[in-house]
Amino acid sequence: MSAAAIASPSWRIRRRRRVIDTVMAVLLTAATAIAVGLLLLILGYLIVNGLPALNLAFFTERPKPFGVEGGGVGPAIVGTLIVSAVAGVIAIPIGIAAAIFVTELRPGRWGAIVRFSAELIAGLPSIAVGVFVWSFLVRGLLGKYSAIAGAAALAIIMIPIVARTTEEVLRLVPGSLREAALALGAPRWRVVMRVVLPTARAGVATAAVLALARAAGETAPLLLTALGNLFFSTDLLRPIAALPLQIYQYAASPYDDWHAKAWGASLILVAVIAVVSFALRAFAPRVPR
Amino acid sequence: MRSGRGDRLFAGGVTGLALIVPLTLAGITLLMVDAAWPSISTYGLGFLTSSTWDPVKEIFGAAAYLYGTLVTTAIAVILAAPVAVGAAIFLVEYAPRRIAGTLSFLIEVLAYIPSIVYGLWGLFVLVPLFRENVEPFLQATLGVLPLVGGLFGGPIGGRDLLVGGVILAIMILPLLVAVSREVIAAVPTAQREGMLGIGATKWEMVRGAVLPYARIGIVGAIVLGVARAFGETMAVTLVVGNSSTAITSSLFVPGYTMASAIANQFVEASGKLYFSAIVEIAVLLLLVALIVNTLARLLIRRVAGTPQGFAI
Numbered sequence: 001m002s003a004a005a006i007a008s009p010s011w012r013i014r015r016r017r018r019v020i021d022t023v024m025a026v027l028l029t030a031a032t033a034i035a036v037g038l039l040l041l042i043l044g045y046l047i048v049n050g051l052p053a054l055n056l057a058f059f060t061e062r063p064k065p066f067g068v069e070g071g072g073v074g075p076a077i078v079g080t081l082i083v084s085a086v087a088g089v090i091a092i093p094i095g096i097a098a099a100i101f102v103t104e105l106r107p108g109r110w111g112a113i114v115r116f117s118a119e120l121i122a123g124l125p126s127i128a129v130g131v132f133v134w135s136f137l138v139r140g141l142l143g144k145y146s147a148i149a150g151a152a153a154l155a156i157i158m159i160p161i162v163a164r165t166t167e168e169v170l171r172l173v174p175g176s177l178r179e180a181a182l183a184l185g186a187p188r189w190r191v192v193m194r195v196v197l198p199t200a201r202a203g204v205a206t207a208a209v210l211a212l213a214r215a216a217g218e219t220a221p222l223l224l225t226a227l228g229n230l231f232f233s234t235d236l237l238r239p240i241a242a243l244p245l246q247i248y249q250y251a252a253s254p255y256d257d258w259h260a261k262a263w264g265a266s267l268i269l270v271a272v273i274a275v276v277s278f279a280l281r282a283f284a285p286r287v288p289r
Numbered sequence: 290m291r292s293g294r295g296d297r298l299f300a301g302g303v304t305g306l307a308l309i310v311p312l313t314l315a316g317i318t319l320l321m322v323d324a325a326w327p328s329i330s331t332y333g334l335g336f337l338t339s340s341t342w343d344p345v346k347e348i349f350g351a352a353a354y355l356y357g358t359l360v361t362t363a364i365a366v367i368l369a370a371p372v373a374v375g376a377a378i379f380l381v382e383y384a385p386r387r388i389a390g391t392l393s394f395l396i397e398v399l400a401y402i403p404s405i406v407y408g409l410w411g412l413f414v415l416v417p418l419f420r421e422n423v424e425p426f427l428q429a430t431l432g433v434l435p436l437v438g439g440l441f442g443g444p445i446g447g448r449d450l451l452v453g454g455v456i457l458a459i460m461i462l463p464l465l466v467a468v469s470r471e472v473i474a475a476v477p478t479a480q481r482e483g484m485l486g487i488g489a490t491k492w493e494m495v496r497g498a499v500l501p502y503a504r505i506g507i508v509g510a511i512v513l514g515v516a517r518a519f520g521e522t523m524a525v526t527l528v529v530g531n532s533s534t535a536i537t538s539s540l541f542v543p544g545y546t547m548a549s550a551i552a553n554q555f556v557e558a559s560g561k562l563y564f565s566a567i568v569e570i571a572v573l574l575l576l577v578a579l580i581v582n583t584l585a586r587l588l589i590r591r592v593a594g595t596p597q598g599f600a601i
Binding site for chain 2: 039094097131136173187220251
């Protein structure tokens with residue numbers, strides 16, 4: 001009796017500790033399973049509902065009014081390409097320059113200011129960026145909804161992504177390379193343009209394409225600026241279609257046929273973003289985390 | 290250092306382009322406050338406390354939108370934080386390294402899906418599920434309880450604050466996991482070894498040595514998640530209802546959030562005050578984002594250095 005009485009509490013405590021340990025391991029595994037399961041669930045719905053909507057006409061034709069068979073999201077695909085490209089032309093040089101400024105030119109206080117501003121812009125809700133361009137360009141300077149306003153909004157969203165990713169890559173270029181070039185008598189600008197940037201070439205390209213892929217999926221800022229268009233348009237001063245806008249319009253409609261098209265367009269959008277992002281990830285040089 | 294003409298040109302060009310970044314931030318803030326000024330000066334603090342939003346009489350109070358944003362954000366964080374922190378602990382402390390890499394990658398993929406696609410999925414998958422099954426169940430079980438019952442009362446429509454919060458929870462999950470994973474991974478190994486060395490079980494090690502050390506960073510991650518949820522627009526706009534500006538206790542009300550109010554009304558905002566009031570809502574989102582992001586980054590930096598969750 002006496003020996004068992006002394007032994008039993010410690011045995012019980014040990015068993016309790018073991019049970020708690022197992023229960024927690026199971027709960028933590030379950031949390032991970034939920035997160036991964038949600039992804040698989042969403043992708044599954046996207047593929048099952050999106051695939052039936054896809055055919056050649058879906059990529060090339062313009063949207064038909066409700067009740068008319070067929071039709072596609074051709075203008076939206078063209079529009080997304082145009083708006084993203086223009087946004088890239090604006091944002092990529094600024095982003096790369098910001099990264100060079102922060103790593104090569106002014107690593108001190110000014111560099112910190114540029115980097116912190118970029119971080120804060122990255123943290124802005126995209127709708128706020130949209131409202132800014134809407135009030136400043138659409139309701140202000142330009143006076144109308146237009147593709148160029150959409151590109152401006154996307155550019156603001158892209159700049160911090162380009163800047164941050166480029167900065168990480170530039171930091172990977174060994175300091176000894178810079179020192180070697182400087183020791184040979186090369187001026188600073190030549191060191192950056194001919195040694196540092198070419199060494200980091202692949203990474204800088206990754207930064208640019210990653211930002212483009214991210215911008216292509218944005219909806220809210222385009223809604224307030226590019227507005228959308230049912231016709232093919234390449235005019236930067238007119239409203240233009242975009243895939244996310246087309247999805248929004250189709251999804252918010254009451255028609256089953258349009259819902260199916262919304263799934264199809266979403267599948268295209270996600271597929272493009274996924275292929276681009278992961279192809280880059282596979283081929284780009286490793287950025288240490 | 291020798292500084293030739295080429296160097297001066299180069300430095301000038303790069304500096305000029307780089308300074309566009311802080312100037313853009315300043316420009317966004319100042320020009321938006323300027324555009325919102327008619328509304329700010331007309332309604333003052335009443336803009337935040339009144340829920341009367343009447344474009345015809347030009348009376349604008351955004352309290353109902355503010356309420357919708359706070360409620361959906363709260364639901365999102367309450368649902369997402371435990372799952373995200375749990376998954377982060379699992380990925381760092383429990384999973385074999387190879388599997389951890391693959392699983393982290395899969396969760397990261399969630400961050401690549403555009404907001405509008407979450408909205409589509411929410412509208413056609415979550416909304417019917419909640420209307421037919423989840424919400425009637427909640428009403429029958431939790432709805433009869435004394436204190437919290439009011440949250441689950443009223444008619445069920447499926448497009449409401451609750452579903453808005455759920456879709457937000459899914460959307461902020463990858464960000465929360467990524468940042469929590471980083472701050473947990475930044476806990477020194479010696480901390481863990483010390484705890485295991487005195488005979489702790491794995492969970493006791495996590496609870497006693499890892500979590501206290503990473504706590505500030507995890508709070509920072511959650512704050513970042515709040516910032517993200519606060520301004521999220523398209524997904525919420527599609528599922529939150531956008532029809533009632535009454536503030537009631539029920540989560541089943543088809544309400545608005547600040548972002549969804551903007552997305553729904555900007556086209557109609559022709560009058561000067563209406564326009565200005567819409568911009569003021571965006572200014573509120575902007576200010577919250579600036580404050581919260583600054584705070585969160587300070588918290589995370591204290592634990593894990595520069596946060597990598599930045600570009601997500």
